[in-house]
Amino acid sequence: MKKSFAILVFFFTLIISTNQVYSFGFLKELGKGLGVDEKTLDLLDKGLKVVKSLAPIGYEEEKALGGAIAIEVFRRYGGMYNDDKLLKYVTTVGRIIASTSDRADIDYYFAILNNKESNAFAAPGGYVFITIGLLKTLKNEAQLAGVLAHEIGHITGKHTLKALQRSKRLSGVSELTLTALDKNPKLFSNIIKDVTKKLFDEGLDQSMEYEADSLGVEYASRAGYNPKGLSGFLEVLKVIHGKEESVFFKTHPDTSSRIQKLKDNVLPKFKNLNSYPLLSKRFNNTTSHIR
Amino acid sequence: MKSFFVLIIFILSVPSFATSETLYVKSSKTKIKEDKAPKSSVVAVLNKGVKLEQLEKSGKFIKVKTADGKIGWVFKFKVTKKKPKGGGNLFSSLTGGSGISKEESSTGGSIRGLSKISKDYAKDEGIKKEHVDAVLKMETFKVSDEEIDKFMQEGNIGEYGG
Numbered sequence: 001m002k003k004s005f006a007i008l009v010f011f012f013t014l015i016i017s018t019n020q021v022y023s024f025g026f027l028k029e030l031g032k033g034l035g036v037d038e039k040t041l042d043l044l045d046k047g048l049k050v051v052k053s054l055a056p057i058g059y060e061e062e063k064a065l066g067g068a069i070a071i072e073v074f075r076r077y078g079g080m081y082n083d084d085k086l087l088k089y090v091t092t093v094g095r096i097i098a099s100t101s102d103r104a105d106i107d108y109y110f111a112i113l114n115n116k117e118s119n120a121f122a123a124p125g126g127y128v129f130i131t132i133g134l135l136k137t138l139k140n141e142a143q144l145a146g147v148l149a150h151e152i153g154h155i156t157g158k159h160t161l162k163a164l165q166r167s168k169r170l171s172g173v174s175e176l177t178l179t180a181l182d183k184n185p186k187l188f189s190n191i192i193k194d195v196t197k198k199l200f201d202e203g204l205d206q207s208m209e210y211e212a213d214s215l216g217v218e219y220a221s222r223a224g225y226n227p228k229g230l231s232g233f234l235e236v237l238k239v240i241h242g243k244e245e246s247v248f249f250k251t252h253p254d255t256s257s258r259i260q261k262l263k264d265n266v267l268p269k270f271k272n273l274n275s276y277p278l279l280s281k282r283f284n285n286t287t288s289h290i291r
Numbered sequence: 292m293k294s295f296f297v298l299i300i301f302i303l304s305v306p307s308f309a310t311s312e313t314l315y316v317k318s319s320k321t322k323i324k325e326d327k328a329p330k331s332s333v334v335a336v337l338n339k340g341v342k343l344e345q346l347e348k349s350g351k352f353i354k355v356k357t358a359d360g361k362i363g364w365v366f367k368f369k370v371t372k373k374k375p376k377g378g379g380n381l382f383s384s385l386t387g388g389s390g391i392s393k394e395e396s397s398t399g400g401s402i403r404g405l406s407k408i409s410k411d412y413a414k415d416e417g418i419k420k421e422h423v424d425a426v427l428k429m430e431t432f433k434v435s436d437e438e439i440d441k442f443m444q445e446g447n448i449g450e451y452g453g
Binding site: 060063064067068070071072074075079080087088091092095096099100102104105107109110111127141178181182185188189192222223224225275276277279282 | 317318339340366368369371375403405406407408409411412413415416418419421422423425426428429430432434438439442443445446447448449451452453
């Protein structure tokens with residue numbers, strides 16, 4: 001009996017650790033076959049449901065959540081800045097970076113927000129936003145690449161989804177599928193409210209921001225841009241801080257700490273930093289009309 | 292009995308038996324070129340998930356062999372040792388394929404358009420149509436592969452970088 005129970009627990013652990021999609025029916029049949037009693041099987045069933053609520057959210061669900069968050073981004077940050085020439089430039093740089101990222105197998109979408117504050121956002125499912133205010137502060141294409149790559153880093157790192165999975169809202173929810181959300185629009189609505197509060201008011205965990213910085217430098221350099229692009233933008237931002245009111249400073253770690261971490265931990269691995277292009281001329285030519 | 296369980300556990304725990312020489316294409320429309328030189332001719336354009344055999348490494352490029360024996364160089368950041376979800380059809384645009392397999396379109400990252408639940412959310416929250424339309428615009432905004440390629444060439448970035 002003890003041996004049978006141990007085997008069952010082993011399978012239970014295996015299902016969770018490998019994130020396999022076996023139903024409890026599989027475990028129950030195995031347990032019955034091994035002579036495990038009903039009460040013990042019920043306990044394992046409850047345990048599996050609790051742990052399964054922490055299982056990764058599927059892409060289809062991620063895209064649905066991201067789509068609703070994207071709508072909220074436009075609502076709160078001035079809507080779309082209508083300039084197709086500029087949007088094409090941002091989208092091109094963004095897609096080049098995304099294609100070399102660690103999550104190149106999903107589509108990425110880019111938009112410019114009609115908001116004068118310096119800010120940028122990422123929503124799950126591949127949505128990336130940059131404000132016209134931030135675009136105006138940038139000095140070259142490598143800085144733009146750094147900012148977009150940082151946001152892409154939030155998506156490849158699934159940072160918003162990880163924050164969501166830790167929220168109390170989902171405790172007791174065994175499955176976050178589109179079918180389940182369709183049946184419970186109130187839950188969907190509450191999840192979006194929680195996530196937007198996190199993104200727009202509180203900010204993600206500092207560790208996630210630092211990770212996105214590190215990934216941002218990596219992805220921008222893979223795409224061939226100067227790895228100093230992101231830190232160059234942060235230097236500009238440091239000067240702006242104090243002169244400009246932006247929620248960015250509330251939702252991100254201290255700018256000086258971010259620059260220092262990049263200088264200490266990320267940039268030293270790149271040799272001959274000055275050999276990478278900044279592409280200032282192309283940037284200035286493309287963005288001169290917004291200055 | 293014991294060895295049976297050990298075998299099952301081993302099969303479930305190890306996702307693949309890929310060797311270090313096996314690579315997979317990360318995203319569709321990945322080019323395999325005859326040489327590492329930026330303007331070298333294209334040997335094949337591959338879909339996401341296509342399996343490649345690694346032959347040689349050189350700087351930012353890897354010499355690879357396709358399943359049907361084509362040999363060429365690929366930008367190293369376009370391939371991965373980890374098999375991506377979905378995809379796997381061999382050729383993309385050179386053979387006129389869509390580049391999106393049935394499996395990929397449902398699991399791998401090409402679910403297009405806002406989902407019904409996202410649109411319903413906007414309606415229930417009284418969000419203006421222009422904001423929903425803005426999301427639709429960013430999802431459908433087109434930049435062609437040729438334009439992206441030219442952009443990279445002009446800036447000496449991506450696979451055209453030094």
